[in-house]
Amino acid sequence: MENIILFKTIDISQEIIRQIRCQDYHEAALNIKILSDQIQTLPEAFFNPGDGSDSLFACINAMSDALANGDMILYADILEESFIPFIKSQIPPAESISLKDYTLEPTSSGAMTLYYNAGKIYLHSNCNPMEEARQMVGLYYEEKYSEYVVFGLGLGYHIKALDDASLGTLRIKVFEPHAELMEYVKANDEFGLFSNDHIKIYDDPSCAGFSKCLGSRNTGILFHYPSLLKIADPGQKASLRRFYMSWNSYYQLKKRLMINFNNNIKNCPHNLSEIRDSFSKKRTYIIAAGPSLDGRLEYLKEQAEKNDTVIVCVSTVLKKLLDHGIKADYVIVMDAQERTYRHIEGIEDCDIPMIIDSTAYWRFAADYTGEKYIALQNGYLPAEEFASKNSYPLFNTGGSVTTLAIDIALQFGAKELYLAGVDMAYLGGKTHAKGTMDESDVSREKLIKIKDVNGDTVYTSEQLYSYLAWIENRLTQSPDVKVYNLSDCGAMIKGTSKPTS
Numbered sequence: 001m002e003n004i005i006l007f008k009t010i011d012i013s014q015e016i017i018r019q020i021r022c023q024d025y026h027e028a029a030l031n032i033k034i035l036s037d038q039i040q041t042l043p044e045a046f047f048n049p050g051d052g053s054d055s056l057f058a059c060i061n062a063m064s065d066a067l068a069n070g071d072m073i074l075y076a077d078i079l080e081e082s083f084i085p086f087i088k089s090q091i092p093p094a095e096s097i098s099l100k101d102y103t104l105e106p107t108s109s110g111a112m113t114l115y116y117n118a119g120k121i122y123l124h125s126n127c128n129p130m131e132e133a134r135q136m137v138g139l140y141y142e143e144k145y146s147e148y149v150v151f152g153l154g155l156g157y158h159i160k161a162l163d164d165a166s167l168g169t170l171r172i173k174v175f176e177p178h179a180e181l182m183e184y185v186k187a188n189d190e191f192g193l194f195s196n197d198h199i200k201i202y203d204d205p206s207c208a209g210f211s212k213c214l215g216s217r218n219t220g221i222l223f224h225y226p227s228l229l230k231i232a233d234p235g236q237k238a239s240l241r242r243f244y245m246s247w248n249s250y251y252q253l254k255k256r257l258m259i260n261f262n263n264n265i266k267n268c269p270h271n272l273s274e275i276r277d278s279f280s281k282k283r284t285y286i287i288a289a290g291p292s293l294d295g296r297l298e299y300l301k302e303q304a305e306k307n308d309t310v311i312v313c314v315s316t317v318l319k320k321l322l323d324h325g326i327k328a329d330y331v332i333v334m335d336a337q338e339r340t341y342r343h344i345e346g347i348e349d350c351d352i353p354m355i356i357d358s359t360a361y362w363r364f365a366a367d368y369t370g371e372k373y374i375a376l377q378n379g380y381l382p383a384e385e386f387a388s389k390n391s392y393p394l395f396n397t398g399g400s401v402t403t404l405a406i407d408i409a410l411q412f413g414a415k416e417l418y419l420a421g422v423d424m425a426y427l428g429g430k431t432h433a434k435g436t437m438d439e440s441d442v443s444r445e446k447l448i449k450i451k452d453v454n455g456d457t458v459y460t461s462e463q464l465y466s467y468l469a470w471i472e473n474r475l476t477q478s479p480d481v482k483v484y485n486l487s488d489c490g491a492m493i494k495g496t497s498k499p500t501s
Helices: 002-021 025-039 056-068 072-089 129-140 157-165 179-187 208-212 234-252 254-267 272-279 291-304 315-323 338-343 362-367 381-390 401-411 462-476
Strands: 102-106 112-116 147-151 171-176 199-203 219-223 283-287 309-314 330-333 354-357 372-375 416-420 448-451 457-460 482-485
Touching: 002 025, 002 072, 002 129, 025 072, 056 072, 102 179, 129 157, 129 219, 129 234, 147 157, 157 171, 171 179, 179 199, 219 234, 234 254, 234 462, 254 362, 254 372, 254 381, 272 372, 272 401, 283 291, 283 401, 291 309, 291 315, 291 416, 309 315, 309 401, 315 330, 315 338, 330 401, 338 362, 354 362, 354 401, 362 372, 401 416, 401 462, 448 462, 457 462
Parallel strands: 147 171, 147 219, 171 199, 283 309, 283 416, 309 330, 330 354, 354 372, 416 482
Antiparallel strands: 102 112, 448 457
C-alpha cells in the first residue's frame, strides 16, 4: 500500500512539472492542491527535518516559499531536482518477476518495466514508463477521434495515458499478439483496464484484428512499436513495420508538413494537371539515384534528344545529369526535410520545370525560378481538401519521390515507362549513384536478400523493399503500359522487362 502512495506521488509531481513547463498554470495549480493532499498521506517518518537540505521537510519548505512568491518555475525545479529524488529514495527495492517469455523489472521511478526475453528488448522505459507513455501519447493523440485502436498492450502505460488524455471519453480497442502478456496484465490490472467498459482488449496472435481496423478515417491509431519487435513471423513483422514507418513519419513531421504545404500553395502558381498532355502517349523516363544510373548516362543523353520522350528526374540527380549534358524535361521533389534543398542549391535558375509535392520542403517552391507545378497527394487531408475545392487530381506518393513520379506518369497516360536508377537495392554496398549528395556506403547487416534482374542475390532495406512492393502493385493497375527496367543489376521489379535495345 505504501508503494502505491509513493508511485502516485511521483506521478502527480511529473504531471505538474510538465504543465508548468508548458505554461499551463491553471491545471498545474489544481494538481498542486492534489499533491498537497497526497503528501499528507506519506509516512510520518518521511517528515523528520534531519540535518540535510535533501530531506522531505526541506523540500516542502522550499516548495511553499516558491508558491508564496508566485514562482512556478522554481516550484517545478524543486519537484524535479529534490522532491521526486527524495520520494524515489524511499521506495524499497522490488524484485524482478519472471514469466515464460518476459521479465518484469523495477525502474528507478518505482514502477515496473517489461523485458522480452527472446528478443532481448525492453517494452517500456527503464526509468519512468508512465512519463514515457505520456510523451508518446502527447505526440500521437488527436482530439478529433472518438475511437482509437492500439497495437500492443505492454503493461498498459500507454493505454492509461491515452485514456487520461481524452479525459476518459475514448472508446479504445487494444490488440495484443501474446496471450501470456494479456493474462499477466489482466491478473495484475493496476490501471483497471480490463474492468473499464470503454476499453476492450483483444487477443490477436495473427495481428489480423488490428489490421482490419486500419483505414477508417474516423478512428485514431496508436502503435506501440516495441510490441512489434516481439512478433516472430518475419512476413507479419515486415508488413506491420511498413505500416508503422508510414504512420509514424506523418506524426513526426506533422508540423513541418503543414508549414511546407501552406507555403507551397502560395508559391506554386500551376497545378500539375496543366502538364498532363506532356506525358500522354509519350515514352517516359523516370530517372532515380540508384547506383546503376552511372552505366546508363550516355544512353539517357541520347533519349533526351528525341522528340517523343519525356525525362523526369528526381532532384537528387539533377546536378549530375546537368554535368553530363542531360537536360530533363521535369525535376521532381518530395522530401519535407531542409537538407534536401542542397539538391538544387546554386542551380535554382536552371530553368527546368519543377514538380513539387505539396508537402515538400518549402524553399523549393519559394526560391526556384523555373516553372513550378504542385502535386496534391492522396492521404494528406489538407491536400485532399484543396484538390476537392479546386477540382484538381490527386496522386499516390508510395512513400518516395520515385514512386510519386511513376504514379504521375501512369495517371497522365504515358505510352511506355522506362525506369533508370530505380534499383530498390544497395549495389556494391552503395546507396546512391556516384557524385550525388546522398551517396554513402551501407553494411549488409540487417538487410533483406532479394533477387536482382539477373536472378542473383542483391541486398535491400525494409524501406526500399516497401517501395518495391508498392511499384509492383501500382504496375498491376496499368497493365496496358509497357514498363522497362534499365537497371542491369538492381532488384527484380515484377511487371517490368528489359529493353530490347
